[in-house]
Amino acid sequence: MKKKQTRLIIYTGKGGVGKTSISAATGLLASTRGKNTLVISADSANSLGDAFEEKISNKPIEIEPNLWVQECDVYLGIEKYWTKTQEWARSVLMWQGIDDIIADELLAFPGMQELTVLLEILEHHKSGKYDLIVVDCAPTGDTFKLLSLPEAGNWWMEKIFPWSKRINRIARPISKFLSEVPLPNDDVFDSAEDIFDKVSEVQKLISDHKLTSLRIVMNPEKMVIDETQRSYSLIGIFGYLCDLIICNRILPQKALEGYFSERSEQQEKNIARIKDSFDPLPIKFSDYFKSEIGKENLRELGMNIFGNEDPSKIFYKDTSFKIQRLKDSKEKFKLEINISQTAVDDFEINRTEENIIFTMSGFRKIFLLPDQLKRKEIEKAVLEDKKLTIIFGEKI
Numbered sequence: 218m219k220k221k222q223t224r225l226i227i228y229t230g231k232g233g234v235g236k237t238s239i240s241a242a243t244g245l246l247a248s249t250r251g252k253n254t255l256v257i258s259a260d261s262a263n264s265l266g267d268a269f270e271e272k273i274s275n276k277p278i279e280i281e282p283n284l285w286v287q288e289c290d291v292y293l294g295i296e297k298y299w300t301k302t303q304e305w306a307r308s309v310l311m312w313q314g315i316d317d318i319i320a321d322e323l324l325a326f327p328g329m330q331e332l333t334v335l336l337e338i339l340e341h342h343k344s345g346k347y348d349l350i351v352v353d354c355a356p357t358g359d360t361f362k363l364l365s366l367p368e369a370g371n372w373w374m375e376k377i378f379p380w381s382k383r384i385n386r387i388a389r390p391i392s393k394f395l396s397e398v399p400l401p402n403d404d405v406f407d408s409a410e411d412i413f414d415k416v417s418e419v420q421k422l423i424s425d426h427k428l429t430s431l432r433i434v435m436n437p438e439k440m441v442i443d444e445t446q447r448s449y450s451l452i453g454i455f456g457y458l459c460d461l462i463i464c465n466r467i468l469p470q471k472a473l474e475g476y477f478s479e480r481s482e483q484q485e486k487n488i489a490r491i492k493d494s495f496d497p498l499p500i501k502f503s504d505y506f507k508s509e510i511g512k513e514n515l516r517e518l519g520m521n522i523f524g525n526e527d528p529s530k531i532f533y534k535d536t537s538f539k540i541q542r543l544k545d546s547k548e549k550f551k552l553e554i555n556i557s558q559t560a561v562d563d564f565e566i567n568r569t570e571e572n573i574i575f576t577m578s579g580f581r582k583i584f585l586l587p588d589q590l591k592r593k594e595i596e597k598a599v600l601e602d603k604k605l606t607i608i609f610g611e612k613i
Contacts, residue, residue, distance in 0.1 A: 222428060223342050224349045224529050230434035231444045232356035235465040238510040238518060239434050239503070240353035241268040241286075243528045246519030248284035252348040252529060255285045255341055259334040260355040263288040270512040277341070285347070287337070294333025335419045336412070342422060349529045423457060430460035430531055437464055437487040446494055446585040453538045454587055460533040462495050463522060464488070466505040494583045497557035497603075499532045540587065543608075550590060554605045556582055566598050566607070575605060 228240045237260070244256035255277055258265040265288055266273040269280060275293045277285035334352070341350055423429050431452055435445040445462070452459045467488075473481040491500060503522045510518055519528065535555055543549040556575065564577035571591060575582040577600075593609035600606075 223345065223347050225338070225342065225352070225422065225429040226349070226529065227352045227354055227423075227429070227431045228434055229354045229431060229448060230356070231441050234434045234436050234441060235503075235510070236434045237264050237268050237353050238515070239463055239465060239522065240351050241265065242510075242515045242519035242522065244284060244286075244349070244351045245281065245515050246523060246528050247349050247351075248281055249516070250527070251283065253283050253285075253346065254349045254351065255287065255347045256351045256353065257286070257334070257337060257341070258288045258353045259331070260353060262355070265353055268510065268512075268515065289334050289337055294336070297333075332412075332416070336415055339415055339419050339422065426458040426534065426536075427531075430458045432461045432463060433459060434463045434465055435491070436466050437484050437491065439487065442487060442490060442494065446583075449495065449498075449537070450585050450587050453536060454540065456536065458531075458534075458536060459498065460531050462491070462498055462500045464491055464500060464502045467502050468505050472505065490583070493581045494585070495537075496582050497533070497555055498537055538584070540590070548611060549596075550593065550609045552590060552607045552609065554582075554584055554607070556580075556600075556603055556605055558600075559603060564600055566595065568595065573607070 226243065228236045228243075230236050237258070240256055244254045248254040256265065257277075265286055269286060271278070271280045271286065273280070273286045273288050275288065275290040277287045279285050338350060338352065341347060433445055433448055433452075435441050449459060449462075468477055468480060468484060473484070488502075501522050503518060506514060506518070508514065522528075538552065538554045541551045541553075543551055554573075554575075558577055558580050564575065567574045567576070568586075571586060573584045573586060575584070590609050592612050594611050595607055596610040597608040598605065
């Protein structure tokens with residue numbers, strides 16, 4: 218019997234744009250259409266329970282037919298995954314004379330919240346219990362800490378860990394005569410190795426474009442668009458799949474005729490900029506609701522975004538752009554950007570300090586350059602088969 222392939226959707230975006238509500242609405246809509254769905258919060262603010270108006274915990278709780286929710290608790294996560302390491306770290310802190318209660322607080326090292334979430338996602342994914350896992354991530358910066366953790370962990374395990382373990386074995390017998398400081402034993406190292414083996418599995422899962430995609434939630438506001446462009450660029454650099462942009466809180470025409478009339482033109486311009494910036498990525502728009510989003514109107518929000526479509530499907534199956542260093546030169550890079558237009562002779566490329574602006578027959582695309590390309594000259598640009606290829610050469 219073929220093992221169930223669990224779909225993983227990770228929602229990210231600037232703080233306050235409505236990620237939690239949209240994560241909850243996606244999970245609820247999918248569950249009402251028969252999918253066993255888990256919505257899990259990766260945000261230390263843990264407002265998922267508020268969205269569903271339910272008291273939820275560190276373990277999945279079924280709150281509707283086919284719908285489970287969970288908020289990750291970093292301290293329970295440490296106990297669950299880091300018992301050996303925790304015991305050693307606590308002994309070091311107590312050796313320093315630090316109180317037991319304070320020691321427990323200090324054991325929540327930076328990155329522990331993100332690591333706990335990754336390990337929980339992996340455990341649920343391997344269980345085969347769910348058809349869909351929806352991750353409500355923290356604001357953008359913390360999301361990329363989460364996504365970069367597997368890569369950083371793999372580097373540490375390959376380059377540093379073997380030497381640390383060897384040095385510790387040599388130092389441990391000597392240290393007994395020189396100091397009473399507790400050094401980690403092999404169990405601590407074995408526990409850490411097991412954790413990072415799991416983190417490596419998470420890396421493969423997040424990088425699997427057939428199962429996992431990121432979705433960016435945004436609002437039609439200048440500052441939010443700027444941050445979303447940076448997020449979109451980082452997702453491409455990591456090589457992850459972004460399959461959808463959701464532009465939340467669109468003021469309806471009726472609202473724009475009254476108090477918000479001055480926002481009408483501004484919203485129209487911002488929506489045009491969003492389309493220019495993220496083509497050919499699908500963009501879905503959701504209205505600004507009259508009342509606060511709560512359990513009663515989460516279904517309405519889900520329908521407002523997805524209609525009759527399956528919210529768990531992969532809406533776009535290609536990475537929007539790729540960056541490669543040319544083999545024959547350390548200084549040259551090739552940037553490939555997917556666009557929705559077919560090739561014609563008459564196209565124009567302009568650049569600002571941060572952007573590439575592609576124009577052709579009334580079509581316009583704005584692409585935020587990654588830092589490594591901002592100081593490079595454009596040597597060549599070719600449009601072929603809906604793919605724009607730009608070669609960057611010497612520094613400006």
